[in-house]
Amino acid sequence: MTHLSVNLNKVALLRNARPLDIPSVTRMAQVCIEAGAHGITVHPRPDERHIRRADVYALAELLTDFHAIEFNIEGNPLESPWMDIVRQVKPAQATLVPDAPGQSTSDHGWNIRQDGERLKPIIQELQALGCRVSLFMDPDPAQIARLKDLGCMGATAPMETRIELYTEPYATAYRQGKAAASLERYAAAAKMAQSIGLGVNGGHDLNLENLPQFCTIPHILEVSIGHALTADALEMGMAKAVQAYLAVLHTQITQSPS
Ligand SMILES: CC(=O)[C@@H](O)[C@H](O)COP(=O)(O)O
Numbered sequence: 001m002t003h004l005s006v007n008l009n010k011v012a013l014l015r016n017a018r019p020l021d022i023p024s025v026t027r028m029a030q031v032c033i034e035a036g037a038h039g040i041t042v043h044p045r046p047d048e049r050h051i052r053r054a055d056v057y058a059l060a061e062l063l064t065d066f067h068a069i070e071f072n073i074e075g076n077p078l079e080s081p082w083m084d085i086v087r088q089v090k091p092a093q094a095t096l097v098p099d100a101p102g103q104s105t106s107d108h109g110w111n112i113r114q115d116g117e118r119l120k121p122i123i124q125e126l127q128a129l130g131c132r133v134s135l136f137m138d139p140d141p142a143q144i145a146r147l148k149d150l151g152c153m154g155a156t157a158p159m160e161t162r163i164e165l166y167t168e169p170y171a172t173a174y175r176q177g178k179a180a181a182s183l184e185r186y187a188a189a190a191k192m193a194q195s196i197g198l199g200v201n202g203g204h205d206l207n208l209e210n211l212p213q214f215c216t217i218p219h220i221l222e223v224s225i226g227h228a229l230t231a232d233a234l235e236m237g238m239a240k241a242v243q244a245y246l247a248v249l250h251t252q253i254t255q256s257p258s
């Protein structure tokens with residue numbers, strides 16, 4: 001089954017509106033875990049507009065009581081202070097995302113031809129810390145194929161490595177009634193990744209409507225979902241929202257995309 005990692009950025013965004021710790025990010029993490037979520041994702045940005053450094057430490061502390069729950073920290077390792085935080089917390093998964101500091105949200109994956117050699121020592125350091133590394137990538141088989149030349153990703157890596165497919169273009173295509181053509185690109189990208197020994201995650205703008213079709217791509221290991229799930233939680237409550245996403249993942253259709 002594809003795992004669900006709940007991104008708590010938008011819970012923190014609401015909390016930051018007043019100095020009251022409401023809603024509590026750690027309390028919401030606990031509710032998500034009790035509802036069955038497999039992991040908790042945060043994407044601390046340099047301006048701390050939502051998740052703050054202190055939230056990452058508090059979540060890491062909370063998750064020491066939940067050994068089976070994956071802590072996934074996303075961000076740009078080339079921008080301070082992300083690596084400092086990750087060095088201290090040593091999350092189960094570190095997802096590297098090429099965002100500029102002030103960017104409103106993530107909008108593209110890595111260019112491995114341009115950044116691969118800069119990323120290599122960072123990936124190796126994260127692996128030495130025990131973190132599974134995942135790289136945020138566009139659904140571009142040519143870019144993904146380059147990862148095998150780094151030596152530290154895919155079949156030649158010292159430990160499991162993954163990519164996270166950037167799914168906003170799929171979500172847009174879905175809204176426009178063009179999901180099938182978009183899914184073909186994503187399926188080809190996933191197949192390329194899997195053929196060189198990479199696991200495949202997905203995320204960005206996934207929601208209850210577009211998730212079932214995305215999950216027709218074989219062997220998606222994890223989806224990280226925050227924005228839409230938090231919006232759903234305003235209507236359903238957080239536990240019911242998490243369960244609704246888990247129900248989709250439980251019943252994922254196994255036929256190949258058409
Ligand atoms: C990598 C990715 O797609 C998510 O982390 C997304 O960027 C969430 O970040 P925001 O909540 O700041 O938009």
Ligand SMILES: NCC(=O)COP(=O)(O)O
Nearest residue numbers: 007203204205224226227
């Ligand atoms: N990696 C994607 C993520 O964590 C959440 O993205 P979104 O659901 O908030 O768009």
